[in-house]
Amino acid sequence: MDKLGTPKRPLVLRVATEKRGMEIMEICNERGLHYIIAFEPDKPEDLSDLERVLNPARPAVAGPKIGRNDPCPCGSGKKYKKCCGNGTLPG
Numbered sequence: 001m002d003k004l005g006t007p008k009r010p011l012v013l014r015v016a017t018e019k020r021g022m023e024i025m026e027i028c029n030e031r032g033l034h035y036i037i038a039f040e041p042d043k044p045e046d047l048s049d050l051e052r053v054l055n056p057a058r059p060a061v062a063g064p065k066i067g068r069n070d071p072c073p074c075g076s077g078k079k080y081k082k083c084c085g086n087g088t089l090p091g
Helices: 018-031 046-053
Strands: 011-014 035-039
Touching: 011 018, 011 046, 018 035, 018 046
Parallel strands: 011 035
Antiparallel strands: none
């Protein structure tokens, strides 16, 4: 699939006023984005495509893996394999 904001997949944006449309056009032109802007004063503004391009979702980062022989993160002082790593509760 083509990247959002390219000629094959332009941003589709909806604004209520011509002034707002000019502001959005300026933002898109500064970043080299291709767009289609609709002026619809009776509908709510929709800039979700632009927001998605300007603020891309970041992939989730996994925390550090706990080794079997590392200290248990629960704070018991035992090795992970003898504490929370064996499927039972510490204690």
